[in-house]
Amino acid sequence: xxxxxxxxxxxxxxxxxxxxxxxxxxxxxxxxxxxxxxxxxxxxxxxxxxxxxxxxxxxxxxxxxxxxxxxxxxxxxxxxxxxxxxxxxxxxxxxxxxxxxxxxxxxxxxxxxxxxxxxxxxxxxxxxxxxxxxxxxxxxxxxxxxxxxxxxxxxxxxxxxxxxxxxxxxxxxxxxxxxxxxxxxxxxxxxxxxxxxxxxxxxxxxxxxxxxxxxxxxxxxxxxxxxxxxxxxxxxxxxxxxxxxxxxxxxxxxxxxxxxxxxxxxxxxxxxxxxxxxxxxxxxxxxxxxxxxxxxxxxxxxxxxxxxxxxxxxxxxxxxxxxxxxxxxxxx
Amino acid sequence: xxxxxxxxxxxxxxxxxxxxxxxxxxxxxxxxxxxxxxxxxxxxxxxxxxxxxxxxxxxxxxxxxxxxxxxxxxxxxxxxxxxxxxxxxxxxxxxxxxxxxxxxxxxxxxxxxxxxxxxxxxxxxxxxxxxxxxxxxxxxxxxxxxxxxxxxxxxxxxxxxxxxxxxxxxxxxxxxxxxxxxxxxxxxxxxxxxxxxxxxxxxxxxxxxxxxxxxxxxxxxxxxxxxxxxxxxxxxxxxxxxxxxxxxxxxxxxxxxxxxxxxxxxxxxxxxxxxxxxxxxxxxxxxxxxxxxxxxxxxxxxxxxxxxxxxxxxxxxxxxxxxxxxxxxxx
Numbered sequence: 001x002x003x004x005x006x007x008x009x010x011x012x013x014x015x016x017x018x019x020x021x022x023x024x025x026x027x028x029x030x031x032x033x034x035x036x037x038x039x040x041x042x043x044x045x046x047x048x049x050x051x052x053x054x055x056x057x058x059x060x061x062x063x064x065x066x067x068x069x070x071x072x073x074x075x076x077x078x079x080x081x082x083x084x085x086x087x088x089x090x091x092x093x094x095x096x097x098x099x100x101x102x103x104x105x106x107x108x109x110x111x112x113x114x115x116x117x118x119x120x121x122x123x124x125x126x127x128x129x130x131x132x133x134x135x136x137x138x139x140x141x142x143x144x145x146x147x148x149x150x151x152x153x154x155x156x157x158x159x160x161x162x163x164x165x166x167x168x169x170x171x172x173x174x175x176x177x178x179x180x181x182x183x184x185x186x187x188x189x190x191x192x193x194x195x196x197x198x199x200x201x202x203x204x205x206x207x208x209x210x211x212x213x214x215x216x217x218x219x220x221x222x223x224x225x226x227x228x229x230x231x232x233x234x235x236x237x238x239x240x241x242x243x244x245x246x247x248x249x250x251x252x253x254x255x256x257x258x259x260x261x262x263x264x265x266x267x268x269x270x271x272x273x274x275x276x277x278x279x280x281x282x283x284x285x286x287x288x289x290x291x292x293x294x295x296x297x298x299x300x301x302x303x304x305x306x307x308x309x310x311x312x313x314x315x316x317x318x319x320x321x322x323x324x325x326x327x328x329x330x331x332x
Numbered sequence: 333x334x335x336x337x338x339x340x341x342x343x344x345x346x347x348x349x350x351x352x353x354x355x356x357x358x359x360x361x362x363x364x365x366x367x368x369x370x371x372x373x374x375x376x377x378x379x380x381x382x383x384x385x386x387x388x389x390x391x392x393x394x395x396x397x398x399x400x401x402x403x404x405x406x407x408x409x410x411x412x413x414x415x416x417x418x419x420x421x422x423x424x425x426x427x428x429x430x431x432x433x434x435x436x437x438x439x440x441x442x443x444x445x446x447x448x449x450x451x452x453x454x455x456x457x458x459x460x461x462x463x464x465x466x467x468x469x470x471x472x473x474x475x476x477x478x479x480x481x482x483x484x485x486x487x488x489x490x491x492x493x494x495x496x497x498x499x500x501x502x503x504x505x506x507x508x509x510x511x512x513x514x515x516x517x518x519x520x521x522x523x524x525x526x527x528x529x530x531x532x533x534x535x536x537x538x539x540x541x542x543x544x545x546x547x548x549x550x551x552x553x554x555x556x557x558x559x560x561x562x563x564x565x566x567x568x569x570x571x572x573x574x575x576x577x578x579x580x581x582x583x584x585x586x587x588x589x590x591x592x593x594x595x596x597x598x599x600x601x602x603x604x605x606x607x608x609x610x611x612x613x614x615x616x617x618x619x620x621x622x623x624x625x626x627x628x629x630x631x632x633x634x635x636x637x638x639x640x641x642x643x644x645x646x647x648x649x650x651x652x653x654x655x656x657x658x659x660x661x662x663x
Binding site: 054055161163191192193194195196197199200203218220221222224225258259261262263264265266267268269271276278279282283 | 375376490491492493520521522523524525526528529547548549550551553554573574577578587588589590591592593597601602603604605606607609
């Protein structure tokens with residue numbers, strides 16, 4: 001991405017805490033699950049920003065909070081400079097048609113009692129058909145765009161395979177000509193050969209329609225393939241963000257380093273020789289994150305200061321952000 | 333030649349359903365040597381799990397049926413054993429780890445009780461011995477404070493820890509074969525790396541053979557000595573790990589490898605996807621099951637299923653009529 005690219009979405013100090021209550025009749029608030037804890041980043045127009053991290057790191061919550069499917073605890077999301085959090089319901093609706101979502105599970109995200117045609121038409125009924133076209137024509141066009149036969153409009157989701165259902169989900173997201181699509185693990189429930197089909201489709205559509213993607217996933221090799229820039233999350237925080245090659249060739253955060261080395265490489269020669277960083281232990285609970293740096297409990301580099309104060313999230317070299325005290329030693 | 337640990341001969345498994353007969357495993361034959369790590373790779377519905385469950389006769393009959401074949405374990409046909417003899421083998425000499433660590437432990441019993449059960453049944457240990465051994469096993473698989481955690485229930489363990497507990501349970505009777513059916517699919521990559529590392533270490537320490545079933549080619553590249561690639565119930569390519577990755581001869585294996593993004597790819601590279609979908613196992617085509625998605629189809633492919641042929645100097649088998657043409661193209 002060039003430096004002049006315009007910022008489409010700007011996320012600023014976003015927090016989403018889910019309260020924990022105790023008691024049934026007389027509920028008292030006893031704590032919070034800090035799913036997203038002070039996250040800031042920008043998404044440029046026309047790019048794909050990959051958002052990776054392990055289960056429970058808050059990546060899906062970030063995606064949903066941007067769309068205000070969850071109300072944030074605090075923080076701002078600017079879409080073309082307009083603060084989405086300041087909008088009322090009808091104001092928000094105008095923006096919803098510019099931001100769509102593709103969900104992880106193609107079996108659960110399509111209503112089994114609706115035909116493919118009515119699933120894809122649902123956003124058109126709410127927001128109107130773009131460019132004053134005929135609705136039926138638009139549905140045919142959308143199905144064709146995602147590589148499905150337009151004769152399938154009257155079929156039901158159960159008649160399709162996982163990959164085809166994900167195509168239906170993509171057609172639904174494209175229906176209202178959005179600018180931004182949040183792809184929440186769109187390929188993780190698909191077989192390898194089908195994953196490649198869907199990723200190729202997403203890339204082709206991006207080129208053709210000028211879409212911007214926030215691509216949420218835990219499969220790092222696929223994220224690297226599809227993304228321009230990548231943000232790594234750990235326990236509710238973005239710990240590193242950089243250009244996709246930069247982050248693979250020169251990961252600066254010890255968590256990113258461990259994550260990269262944990263990805264199995266489908267090449268026995270590389271697998272034989274490479275050095276792996278194996279992390280000890282499990283992810284701490286986001287209801288009781290550690291004091292200091294969130295990664296301190298598993299970090300091979302952790303020193304005293306890591307257990308007392310949170311490291312600052314800083315731009316260490318232009319375009320490369322990291323939150324670690326010791327990142328400088330890896331810059332060279 | 334020494335007797336192989338496990339030899340499977342022409343195994344065929346079908347399921348009889350309302351929609352017709354599902355041909356899940358269609359004549360699988362191979363040998364597994366002592367101490368060998370065999371990766372079994374394929375997509376959903378290719379028969380990889382069904383074939384492994386059939387080895388232990390764990391598929392439900394009906395609707396399933398093992399139509400033919402032999403599963404020789406130390407020369408003894410497991411398919412012909414009496415149930416009480418088979419029970420000695422299950423969990424004793426052959427142990428199994430399943431995909432979902434959330435559901436394969438019984439939530440109503442403590443983890444310790446479940447590990448001890450195998451030890452008291454197969455090893456005839458008394459309660460105290462079994463408890464000591466269980467604590468040893470749990471710490472062996474890297475669970476801290478193992479003795480205290482024996483009294484925990486499965487819900488008190490995280491996903492990675494449960495999978496470790498399953499592995500501890502599988503290892504408890506020092507099996508000579510560990511069958512791992514997608515043991516890391518439900519886990520995060522950093523936890524997966526821990527488990528792969530653990531199994532690798534245990535395998536070399538105890539010299540046990542491992543059958544690792546997965547759809548992840550990356551994991552088998554790191555772990556396996558040999559690989560069977562399965563498609564629609566057939567083994568379509570088999571060989572040493574380097575032959576499979578570097579001298580790939582079957583168009584399906586080529587497609588699978590092409591579907592994965594490479595670390596050294598140039599920006600803007602398109603993935604080579606395999607067009608279409610796997611065939612319906614109720615109505616398999618007459619010839620090769622891969623014809624509908626293959627780019628090398630010739631007349632013979634439509635006529636009959638190609639046999640597994642040796643294409644290299646060391647046990648590299650391919651079931652494709654056109655492997656020679658593909659080899660030439662690759663050279």
